[in-house]
Amino acid sequence: MPPATRRSPKRPPATAPRGEWPTGAAPAPLPKRRNRLPLLLAASVGLLVVATPFSVLWPPLLERLPDSMLEREAAAFPRDPWPRIVLGERRLAAGKPREALEQFGKVPEGTSLARLGLDLAEATLASGLPERARDLAIQLEQMAPQSAVRHRILGESRVAMGDYSAGMAELEQAVRLDPSDPKAYLALAQARIEFEGPRPATALLLEQGLAKCPASNPGIRYLLADVYVMVGRYEEAESLTANLDREGEPAAPPERALFARAQFARGALLRRFRPDRDRRYLSRESLETALRILPEYPDAHFELGMLFADETTWRAAADQFEMATSLRPYAHPVWFHLARAQRRLGLSADAVRSEARFRLLVETFERVNSENRWLDEHPGDHLRRLKLAELLLNRQDLDAAAGQLDLLAAALPADPRAAALRRRLEQARAVRGGGSDASPR
Amino acid sequence: MLRLDSRLLVSVGLGLLAGCGAGPPPPSGGSPADANPPFQFEDARAAAGIDFPLDFTKPQEPGIRESIGHGAALLDADGDGLLDVLLTGPDRVALYRNRGNWRFETVPEAGFRQPGFWQGAAVGDVNGDGKPDLFLSGYGCSALYLNRGEGRFTDATRGSGLENNRSGSWQTSAAFADVDLDGRLDLYVTRYVDLAGKSGLCSYLKGSLSTACNPLQFSPQQGRLYRGVGAGRFTDVTDAMGLMGHHGNGLGVAFGDINSDGYPDLYLANDQVACDLYLNQGGRRFTEIGLTSGTSFNAEGSTQAGMGVDFGDYDDDGREDLVVTNFQREPTSVYHNDGAQLFTNAAFTSHIGGATTGGVGWGVKWADLDNDGRLDLALVNGHPLYRVHQLDPASTERQRFQLFRNEDGRRFSEALSVGPDLPRALSGRALCVGDLDNDGRLDLLLPDIGGQPLLLRNTTPGGRHWLRVRLSGVGTEGAVVTLQAGGRSRIRRATTGGSYLSASDPRVHFGLGELSSVDFIEVRYPGGKRFRMASPAVDQEVTALAQ
Numbered sequence: 008m009p010p011a012t013r014r015s016p017k018r019p020p021a022t023a024p025r026g027e028w029p030t031g032a033a034p035a036p037l038p039k040r041r042n043r044l045p046l047l048l049a050a051s052v053g054l055l056v057v058a059t060p061f062s063v064l065w066p067p068l069l070e071r072l073p074d075s076m077l078e079r080e081a082a083a084f085p086r087d088p089w090p091r092i093v094l095g096e097r098r099l100a101a102g103k104p105r106e107a108l109e110q111f112g113k114v115p116e117g118t119s120l121a122r123l124g125l126d127l128a129e130a131t132l133a134s135g136l137p138e139r140a141r142d143l144a145i146q147l148e149q150m151a152p153q154s155a156v157r158h159r160i161l162g163e164s165r166v167a168m169g170d171y172s173a174g175m176a177e178l179e180q181a182v183r184l185d186p187s188d189p190k191a192y193l194a195l196a197q198a199r200i201e202f203e204g205p206r207p208a209t210a211l212l213l214e215q216g217l218a219k220c221p222a223s224n225p226g227i228r229y230l231l232a233d234v235y236v237m238v239g240r241y242e243e244a245e246s247l248t249a250n251l252d253r254e255g256e257p258a259a260p261p262e263r264a265l266f267a268r269a270q271f272a273r274g275a276l277l278r279r280f281r282p283d284r285d286r287r288y289l290s291r292e293s294l295e296t297a298l299r300i301l302p303e304y305p306d307a308h309f310e311l312g313m314l315f316a317d318e319t320t321w322r323a324a325a326d327q328f329e330m331a332t333s334l335r336p337y338a339h340p341v342w343f344h345l346a347r348a349q350r351r352l353g354l355s356a357d358a359v360r361s362e363a364r365f366r367l368l369v370e371t372f373e374r375v376n377s378e379n380r381w382l383d384e385h386p387g388d389h390l391r392r393l394k395l396a397e398l399l400l401n402r403q404d405l406d407a408a409a410g411q412l413d414l415l416a417a418a419l420p421a422d423p424r425a426a427a428l429r430r431r432l433e434q435a436r437a438v439r440g441g442g443s444d445a446s447p448r
Numbered sequence: 449m450l451r452l453d454s455r456l457l458v459s460v461g462l463g464l465l466a467g468c469g470a471g472p473p474p475p476s477g478g479s480p481a482d483a484n485p486p487f488q489f490e491d492a493r494a495a496a497g498i499d500f501p502l503d504f505t506k507p508q509e510p511g512i513r514e515s516i517g518h519g520a521a522l523l524d525a526d527g528d529g530l531l532d533v534l535l536t537g538p539d540r541v542a543l544y545r546n547r548g549n550w551r552f553e554t555v556p557e558a559g560f561r562q563p564g565f566w567q568g569a570a571v572g573d574v575n576g577d578g579k580p581d582l583f584l585s586g587y588g589c590s591a592l593y594l595n596r597g598e599g600r601f602t603d604a605t606r607g608s609g610l611e612n613n614r615s616g617s618w619q620t621s622a623a624f625a626d627v628d629l630d631g632r633l634d635l636y637v638t639r640y641v642d643l644a645g646k647s648g649l650c651s652y653l654k655g656s657l658s659t660a661c662n663p664l665q666f667s668p669q670q671g672r673l674y675r676g677v678g679a680g681r682f683t684d685v686t687d688a689m690g691l692m693g694h695h696g697n698g699l700g701v702a703f704g705d706i707n708s709d710g711y712p713d714l715y716l717a718n719d720q721v722a723c724d725l726y727l728n729q730g731g732r733r734f735t736e737i738g739l740t741s742g743t744s745f746n747a748e749g750s751t752q753a754g755m756g757v758d759f760g761d762y763d764d765d766g767r768e769d770l771v772v773t774n775f776q777r778e779p780t781s782v783y784h785n786d787g788a789q790l791f792t793n794a795a796f797t798s799h800i801g802g803a804t805t806g807g808v809g810w811g812v813k814w815a816d817l818d819n820d821g822r823l824d825l826a827l828v829n830g831h832p833l834y835r836v837h838q839l840d841p842a843s844t845e846r847q848r849f850q851l852f853r854n855e856d857g858r859r860f861s862e863a864l865s866v867g868p869d870l871p872r873a874l875s876g877r878a879l880c881v882g883d884l885d886n887d888g889r890l891d892l893l894l895p896d897i898g899g900q901p902l903l904l905r906n907t908t909p910g911g912r913h914w915l916r917v918r919l920s921g922v923g924t925e926g927a928v929v930t931l932q933a934g935g936r937s938r939i940r941r942a943t944t945g946g947s948y949l950s951a952s953d954p955r956v957h958f959g960l961g962e963l964s965s966v967d968f969i970e971v972r973y974p975g976g977k978r979f980r981m982a983s984p985a986v987d988q989e990v991t992a993l994a995q
Contacts, residue, residue, distance in 0.1 A: 207840040239777040239805025280802035317797050340749030347742055350790065362739055373664065
């Protein structure tokens with residue numbers, strides 16, 4: 008799953024925390040920056056302009072400088088961390104966390120700024136290293152105990168590691184601490200959807216987020232539209248996505264993913280709610296837009312397949328369903344509809360196979376849910392976790408299986424049963440081509 | 449400090465420039481159906497003298513048993529040609545005799561046992577005397593009543609084979625059909641879950657809310673098929689007929705004939721597990737084809753909370769289609785019969801699915817409510833969770849019932865206003881359809897488990913023509929009536945079954961729209977007997993006699 012959103016360079020946290028790095032893995036603290044103001048007052052105006060970093064002279068200007076000037080600024084004042092920080096944040100916002108990490112790595116050693124720490128944690132998380140991001144966020148506790156951003160990163164990291172309860176608690180705290188941060192709403196809503204499916208409470212959360220910080224980040228509106236579709240509130244979803252075609256396509260991958268999600272929502276609602284020829288045409292447009300942005304979006308393939316099935320173009324429907332099953336082989340509804348299309352195409356043997364797969368997934372679906380609930384309440388029950396990992400592997404739910412195996416590896420690093428399952432996982436991933444299910448959900 | 453404060457100011461400024469405060473766009477306007485309501489009804493209950501209040505929240509917080517609700521039936525108990533009303537409740541069963549002109553009176557001597565948690569009602573002539581008999585189901589109780597005439601019944605449960613004395617046995621809906629075409633009515637009784645002595649009451653919100661448990665917390669119970677052996681006696685043939693493999697959690701049942709072979713097929717609406725469609729193999733055995741036919745799951749291919757069910761040919765292609773109600777946020781499933789034992793879930797393409805995700809659907813019936821010749825759809829909603837708004841602020845226990853007008857045989861539009869103060873919100877469960885005043889317009893009975901029932905008199909204007917067929921004699925349940933008029937034919941099944949915990953008018957009603965003449969009607973009785981009547985006059989009831 009791609010990350011939800013990343014920090015905007017124009018909007019640093021309202022409660023930007025400050026303080027010292029905690030001891031441990033963090034860089035050793037440097038002496039505090041010397042206050043150069045008395046010297047500057049004594050110097051000439053020309054010297055002041057030439058010899059003073061923007062970060063001191065006029066901090067807001069620094070945020071607006073183009074990258075090239077920031078690079079020059081960083082070269083001219085190698086002891087000033089701010090140009091590198093701003094450059095890194097820009098890379099992060101552009102969905103390039105590794106480049107961001109490179110920039111943060113060039114910040115003078117020993118810089119002790121909570122903002123930098125949070126940036127590092129965020130970029131680490133976005134680079135797909137949730138465990139490291141969690142550790143960084145924990146190290147920042149003393150420096151920024153009430154930082155909403157820190158709680159959010161901690162929450163997102165824990166969710167990414169499969170620890171949903173603890174993760175969602177952190178994300179709830181992040182929303183409480185900064186009710187105007189759209190990223191916290193998005194992260195919490197996405198975690199809830201992954202954990203318990205679409206619920207009215209999630210729609211309510213996003214509605215609150217939309218009211219508190221509506222226009223600064225359309226991501227909340229995009230995700231809310233998708234949730235509305237998932238809970239059958241089509242009329243409201245239609246209102247939220249009415250002008251989607253006139254909205255620019257975001258550039259950064261996380262925002263693009265949410266935009267694709269909104270396009271999917273629009274496509275789905277137009278197919279499901281008062282469909283007619285025109286609306287089906289528009290539905291197809293939206294779904295194809297979603298798939299252009301995210302070609303491996305199983306929900307969009309499924310919905311497009313359903314659209315073709317509504318039009319009884321069974322071959323096209325089957326193609327879309329097959330694509331969806333290859334991307335998300337554990338989703339039983341897709342197998343159901345693939346079998347249906349195969350029956351219409353006279354492919355009885357294929358239909359029987361699809362139905363068998365469907366039956367297996369349906370029969371194990373509720374067990375996966377109940378095992379997840381049990382393990383959430385009893386995280387130390389490693390035997391049950393092993394069984395759940397095996398069940399998930401049987402269902403071809405590789406990402407979820409990997410999450411359980413990661414937790415087992417941390418608790419039982421030398422367990423041979425877990426190691427055997429890990430080998431099965433790697434083999435299955437190799438067969439599938441190494442990717443995850445690539446779903447925005 | 450200067451640096452951070454400055455950045456904060458900048459961020460605030462940028463935030464203001466970006467513009468806050470634009471909330472979500474207003475919802476779009478109502479349906480065009482608003483402007484010209486196709487149906488008109490008025491609640492005639494109070495003036496009719498029917499007084500049957502229910503309060504499922506008393507005497508204690510309602511658990512799953514109470515949330516399932518109570519049933520109703522429309523039957524001509526006294527043979528006077530007018531449909532009477534039967535209502536069930538906790539420790540209460542009441543018959544209201546229809547005295548005409550929308551006046552009803554109670555029949556205290558009807559002969560019903562009162563103690564029991566009565567829920568479902570099914571109507572059929574089980575002893576072949578031409579009078580409608582009655583089967584009542586419930587939690588730990590059941591009853592078979594033989595009709596003695598004059599609105600009086602004899603309790604024939606003991607020795608009938610339909611006893612339900614086990615306290616935990618939970619019978620819900622029931623339906624009669626002659627599944628083996630031997631001339632005797634058989635009975636299918638759905639069963640729900642095994643509470644195993646528990647209350648069915650669960651705690652939510654850290655104990656601050658007690659309400660119905662999820663049925664998946666309990667073991668499913670299996671429904672039973674009882675073969676009628678005559679004189680009001682039955683034998684359990686569930687195993688012998690191949691019906692043991694079904695999924696349980698049964699709430700709704702209906703018989704139809706999906707392949708037009710004359711043998712009634714069976715659909716079971718199951719709650720949160722796969723629903724079952726059983727194909728009748730020549731009256732000897734049933735085969736489950738739910739998955740392969742496409743009728744076990746909802747429009748998205750997931751299990752659904754199957755509640756009510758009804759067969760009806762809504763597109764007049766000669767094949768019976770299916771409708772299954774289910775939970776909030778799940779579209780009501782409309783299974784179009786494509787032939788060859790394949791169905792397409794037309795929930796969304798029919799426009800019914802998109803309009804039914806806001807309520808929890810229960811009783812449902814196909815019925816031509818405006819006499820335009822096409823089957824419309826009536827369904828009743830109500831959330832099963834007491835104080836559900838505490839769990840889901842967007843939900844309420846009481847939800848409005850819905851009427852859908854069949855526009856062209858493919859698409860439906862919801863009538864958002866159907867009369868003064870209608871559609872009214874209620875804690876609906878059962879739903880019955882019948883012409884209570886014989887004026888040629890189908891009326892509705894909607895019990896409310898949180899109040900008085902709605903007795904909806906159909907006052908839809910338009911003066912459209914109609915024809916009603918009363919089937920006289922023995923073995924009429926499940927007969928199929930074909931009407932040919934205006935160059936097209938349509939079929940309707942004579943049945944009291946379908947919906948949820950309910951029994952409806954056994955007579956077959958045809959709306960004719962502007963057609964003032966009919967070429968013929970033909971009745972095909974179970975077993976193959978036929979009755980044909982050429983050019984029957986319209987706007988009247990005709991009687992078909994089995995030959």
